[in-house]
Structure formats: C-alpha cells, structure tokens
Amino acid sequence: MKAIKANITKGLQRGSYLVACDNSGAKRLFIISFRGGKGVKGRNPRGGVGDFITASVRSGNPEMRKKVVNAVIVRQKKEYRRADGMRIKFEDNAAIVLKDDKGNPKGTLVKGPIAREVVGRWPAVAKIAKAVV
Numbered sequence: 001m002k003a004i005k006a007n008i009t010k011g012l013q014r015g016s017y018l019v020a021c022d023n024s025g026a027k028r029l030f031i032i033s034f035r036g037g038k039g040v041k042g043r044n045p046r047g048g049v050g051d052f053i054t055a056s057v058r059s060g061n062p063e064m065r066k067k068v069v070n071a072v073i074v075r076q077k078k079e080y081r082r083a084d085g086m087r088i089k090f091e092d093n094a095a096i097v098l099k100d101d102k103g104n105p106k107g108t109l110v111k112g113p114i115a116r117e118v119v120g121r122w123p124a125v126a127k128i129a130k131a132v133v
Contacts, residue, residue, distance in 0.1 A: 004117045010046035011078025012093060018055065021074065021094040021114075022107030022128075025061035029071060029095055032056055049076050049115045050122070053095065071095040072103070072122055074114040088115065088133065096125055 012018070012031060020026040034045045035052040047053060055071050057064045074096055079089035090113075099106040103122045113131035126132070 002121045004050055004121060006049075006080060006082040006088075006117050008048040008050065008080040008117065009078050010048045011076040011080070012048065012073065013044050013046045016093065017058070018071070018073070018093045018095045020057075020060065020071070020097055021111045022096045022105060023109050023111075024097040024105070024107040025064040026057040026069065026097050027060040028058045029055040029069075029097075030058050032068065035070075047073060048078070048080060049073055050117045050120075055095065057097075069106075070098040070101065072098060072118060072125060074110070074118050074125070075112070090115075090133075 014031055016031045018029040020029055032054045034047040037045050039045055051073050053071050057067050075090035075094040079087045081087050097106045104124045110129045113133045114129045116132055119126040119132050
C-alpha cells in the first residue's frame, strides 16, 4: 500500500456507519475493523480516507446482507488537511466494496466524487471513479 502525502484526520472509528457508493449491491456498511493500523492497547482504532476496512453489510440486496466484506473509505465528513494547505471535507461518509485484498472493486461504477488520496493508493478504484476531488 502506498503512502499518502496528506495529513488525514482519522474521522471514523469502529462501529461507524458508511454509505456504499458503488453498485455492488450493498447500501449501508458497519465498520468492524481497520487493516494495517497501529495502535495502543485499549485505544479505539480509527481510520480516514484511503484506509482499508472490514465491514458488515447492514442493508442492501438480500444476497449481500449480513456478509462481511472488505472496503476502502473514499469520503469522510471530518475535514482533513492536504500538503498544500487546502482543507477537504465531504457531505457524507462513504466506502467502496472490494472483491479481493488487492483492491479490485466489486462494483463497476461509483456514485459521487472520491478523494484524490484514494486515487494514489488504490489505482483500481480510480479507474471506475467519475469525479476526483
């Protein structure tokens, strides 16, 4: 996984709900864990834009519901700062469902914009994105 140049504020934690912004069949995701994160014993794990998560599908197609899936966070409400000084925040918290650990998305199209930091780290997700902010 490639490093991100922005100083991303970790705006999401375990137990947060996300919107699935692709056409994979999931609508609402519940964060179970963050992959590859460092932490301290007893501290809640947190994540932000571009992080790889494990989530449970809470609503969506009947065949997708109650499944544990891998996903990438592409938008967050909590603002974060880029290296050039610009601050970015979105209207909602959103993620894209992945079909494998390599970062290939399950869906074929993305609804809404995604952050530029995601494009640098996950090139397969960038291919299906319409708008990058």
